[in-house]
Amino acid sequence: MRNRPDIMSAALLAGVLVATVCAADIAKTWNFDDDKAGEIAKGFTNEVGNWTAVKSDRGNVLAQTAKNPNSTFNVTLIKDTHVKDVDISVKMKSVTGEFDQGGGIVWRAKDAKNYYLARYNPLEDNYRLYKTVGGKRILLRNADITHLEGWHTLRITMTGDRITCYYDGTKYLESRDDTLKEAGRIGLWTKADAQSQFDDLALSGK
Numbered sequence: 001m002r003n004r005p006d007i008m009s010a011a012l013l014a015g016v017l018v019a020t021v022c023a024a025d026i027a028k029t030w031n032f033d034d035d036k037a038g039e040i041a042k043g044f045t046n047e048v049g050n051w052t053a054v055k056s057d058r059g060n061v062l063a064q065t066a067k068n069p070n071s072t073f074n075v076t077l078i079k080d081t082h083v084k085d086v087d088i089s090v091k092m093k094s095v096t097g098e099f100d101q102g103g104g105i106v107w108r109a110k111d112a113k114n115y116y117l118a119r120y121n122p123l124e125d126n127y128r129l130y131k132t133v134g135g136k137r138i139l140l141r142n143a144d145i146t147h148l149e150g151w152h153t154l155r156i157t158m159t160g161d162r163i164t165c166y167y168d169g170t171k172y173l174e175s176r177d178d179t180l181k182e183a184g185r186i187g188l189w190t191k192a193d194a195q196s197q198f199d200d201l202a203l204s205g206k
Contacts, residue, residue, distance in 0.1 A: 025206035026083055031199060032060045040076075047112035049074025049190065056093070058151070058199050063095070067193040070099040073132070074194070075112040077187035083205030084108065084183035089155035089166075090201040094122045094147075094194070103190035103198070105156055106132075108180040116180060117189055118156045118165045118173065122147035129165055129173045131180065141165075143172035151199075 035041040035053035041062050044051060050066040051074075064074045086107050094101040104119025113135040120127045129141040145167055155166040165173035186203055190196050 026081065027204045028081070028202070030062075030078075030201040032062050035060055035062075043079050044187075045077050045079060047075040047077055047187075048072065049076070051076040051188070054197065056197055056199075058091075061093075061197045061199040062188065062201075063195065063197045064103065064188075064190040065195055067195070070192045072192055073112070073135075073137075074103075074190045074192075075106060075109075075115075075187055076189075077106070077109055077112070077185045079185070081186045081203060081205070082183050083186065083203070085159045086186065086203065086205035087155070087157045088186055088201075088203050088205070089153060090188065091151050091153050091199045092120070093151045093197045093199075094149075095196055097123075097190075097192065097194035097196075099192040100190070100194040101196065103188065103194055103196040105154055105186070106189050107156065107158065107186045108182070108184040109187055110180070110182075110184050114180065115184065115187075116156075116158070116163065116177075118154060118163075119189060119191075120145070120152065120154060120167060121191075127165065127167050127172050129163060129175055131177055133179060140175045140177060141173040143167075145172065 054063040102121040106115040109115035117130045127143045130137045157164045161176045161178040
């Protein structure tokens with residue numbers, strides 16, 4: 001029979017292991033190298049727009065290729081990412097678009113009309129944090145950033161009601177909001193005819 005200190009030590013160790021697992025229930029990355037060009041990436045949905053794997057200077061990437069009207073929000077969601085507190089990053093490259101360019105990350109998404117969004121627009125030289133409720137965008141924070149061509153990294157973290165947004169490793173946006181309290185899916189976003197490319201999408205969340 002094990003003595004009491006051994007039992008307590010085992011219980012403490014089990015508690016630490018459970019806490020560690022719960023601290024990062026989901027940890028995934030998507031680089032699209034194994035996805036077939038011309039088809040939607042595995043596990044992603046075409047909610048709005050036309051999201052397909054395409055060849056690029058980084059190998060296969062995910063791209064929004066539709067030329068939609070100016071009022072359209074293109075959204076792809078990932079099926080198995082039901083998370084609330086998140087740390088998400090993605091590399092993005094603006095390719096073309098007359099009405100809009102760039103794009104961003106969505107999280108706590110209930111569907112294609114209800115989610116948080118952090119997006120960069122090179123035509124406006126700004127990085128913005130929104131909440132989208134019933135298809136209507138509501139601006140939470142704005143930062144002006146001069147655009148440089150090439151790939152850039154967007155990253156957002158959200159714990160509870162606190163949101164922090166980074167661009168190329170620098171923190172630009174902070175806000176608190178509890179409109180979307182529940183866990184939801186993550187995904188990617190562009191507007192109108194923005195044909196942007198995305199790669200190395202990474203998620204840690206619970």
